[in-house]
Amino acid sequence: MRQKSQRFWAFSSVGASAAVLAVGNAPIAVFTFAVFAGPLIAEFGWSRGELASALTAFTLLVGMSSPLFGILLDRFGVRWPSLISAVLGLAAFGCLSTVNQLAGFLLVFSVFGLASGGLTPIPYAKLVAQWFAKRRGGALALAMTGTGIGTALMPLYARYLIENLGWRVAYLAIAGTALVIACLALLLFVREKPEAKVTTLEAADTRPPLPSWSEVVLSRLFWVLAGATFLACIGVAGALAQCVPMLTDRGVSDAIAVSVLAVAGLASGLGRLISGVVMDHIFAPLVACSAFLIAGIGLFLLAGDNPAPVALYFLAAVLIGLSLGAEVDIMGYLVSRYFEIRMFGRVYGMLFFAFCLANGLGAYLLGLCFDIFGTYSPALIIGGALALIGGLLILRLGPYRYPCGAPDHSGVPFPVKVPV
Numbered sequence: 001m002r003q004k005s006q007r008f009w010a011f012s013s014v015g016a017s018a019a020v021l022a023v024g025n026a027p028i029a030v031f032t033f034a035v036f037a038g039p040l041i042a043e044f045g046w047s048r049g050e051l052a053s054a055l056t057a058f059t060l061l062v063g064m065s066s067p068l069f070g071i072l073l074d075r076f077g078v079r080w081p082s083l084i085s086a087v088l089g090l091a092a093f094g095c096l097s098t099v100n101q102l103a104g105f106l107l108v109f110s111v112f113g114l115a116s117g118g119l120t121p122i123p124y125a126k127l128v129a130q131w132f133a134k135r136r137g138g139a140l141a142l143a144m145t146g147t148g149i150g151t152a153l154m155p156l157y158a159r160y161l162i163e164n165l166g167w168r169v170a171y172l173a174i175a176g177t178a179l180v181i182a183c184l185a186l187l188l189f190v191r192e193k194p195e196a197k198v199t200t201l202e203a204a205d206t207r208p209p210l211p212s213w214s215e216v217v218l219s220r221l222f223w224v225l226a227g228a229t230f231l232a233c234i235g236v237a238g239a240l241a242q243c244v245p246m247l248t249d250r251g252v253s254d255a256i257a258v259s260v261l262a263v264a265g266l267a268s269g270l271g272r273l274i275s276g277v278v279m280d281h282i283f284a285p286l287v288a289c290s291a292f293l294i295a296g297i298g299l300f301l302l303a304g305d306n307p308a309p310v311a312l313y314f315l316a317a318v319l320i321g322l323s324l325g326a327e328v329d330i331m332g333y334l335v336s337r338y339f340e341i342r343m344f345g346r347v348y349g350m351l352f353f354a355f356c357l358a359n360g361l362g363a364y365l366l367g368l369c370f371d372i373f374g375t376y377s378p379a380l381i382i383g384g385a386l387a388l389i390g391g392l393l394i395l396r397l398g399p400y401r402y403p404c405g406a407p408d409h410s411g412v413p414f415p416v417k418v419p420v
Contacts, residue, residue, distance in 0.1 A: 023119070053364055074343065122345065125348060126348065130192060153262075230357060236298075236299065293387070337401065
């Protein structure tokens with residue numbers, strides 16, 4: 001009976017994680033940003049670079065708060081820190097409906113980023129990694145597909161609300177919808193594996209001590225993961241944030257431009273499924289390299305200024321979406337294979353900072369590129385080249401330190417090496 005109960009909670013946690021991530025900060029903030037951009041610019045006259053600075057502030061603060069949130073997860077578990085964070089973050093997101101000045105918009109978006117750790121993949125990757133070992137990649141993929149579903153549906157939902165009720169009501173409606181779904185999922189269907197509830201302090205008497213922050217930050221493993229993630233994501237994030245205005249500038253209708261963005265969201269869900277299942281059978285850094293190379297190709301396809309067949313834009317969206325979905329899934333899987341589960345939250349939190357830094361800078365730099373040059377092409381070409389470099393860098397990780405079936409701590413000292 002106990003085994004059946006554990007199986008139920010394992011799979012219910014996967015489903016609950018998918019539900020929360022469907023209304024997480026990527027679908028409701030990043031993927032709807034381009035949909036809200038037009039009405040906000042039309043009403044307030046902000047430039048694209050000024051508007052994109054809000055997304056930059058949001059992603060940077062998500063990243064800066066991620067290591068601290070990871071420590072809370074390692075110390076207190078997944079459910080309650082995530083629930084409190086989700087409530088606070090979504091309350092802030094709903095306050096976007098009240099802004100009238102750029103400074104206020106920046107402030108509220110920043111507060112949302114600071115408080116929204118429970119709407120990121122960090123707690124749910126940790127939760128799934130606790131429950132699954134042999135099929136961890138597939139389980140992570142199923143959980144992370146929630147983000148793909150959300151990124152496909154939320155832009156369409158936002159566009160419908162804006163057209164019928166206005167952008168202010170749209171922000172409130174999205175926040176309310178997300179709040180109901182997240183709270184129900186976390187309260188009713190999230191449970192941690194019983195043996196995973198032993199805290200770091202309680203385990204210190206019987207298990208080897210965890211490496212210090214400095215040991216992790218100075219390790220070659222961390223820098224390879226963080227560097228490759230940053231390089232691969234900076235162009236992808238910018239392209240998605242500016243997708244709708246980028247395509248409408250080339251003569252594409254607003255409806256088709258939003259559809260292209262929605263296709264990228266659907267592709268991200270497919271990318272998570274494919275990468276997760278494949279990583280259970282193929283060395284994960286090879287999967288990551290392939291995903292990063294695909295991202296570079298997608299960015300190169302978008303780089304031309306002249307109008308192109310709409311099919312080309314959809315192809316680019318599919319490639320970028322596949323890579324984006326794979327990147328988030330791969331990052332969690334690699335942390336679980338190269339670092340101890342006991343320190344999963346803090347390591348993934350630090351890597352998520354690199355991911356958020358790339359997202360924030362990418363959105364801002366692409367908007368700034370347009371403001372200066374009147375075109376997105378230079379930034380897209382550079383972003384594609386950086387994604388290719390990131391794909392090559394990830395191959396330097398070396399063999400897994402914690403393959404399937406290995407204990408949480410192998411007894412091998414943590415490899416500290418300052419990158420040259």
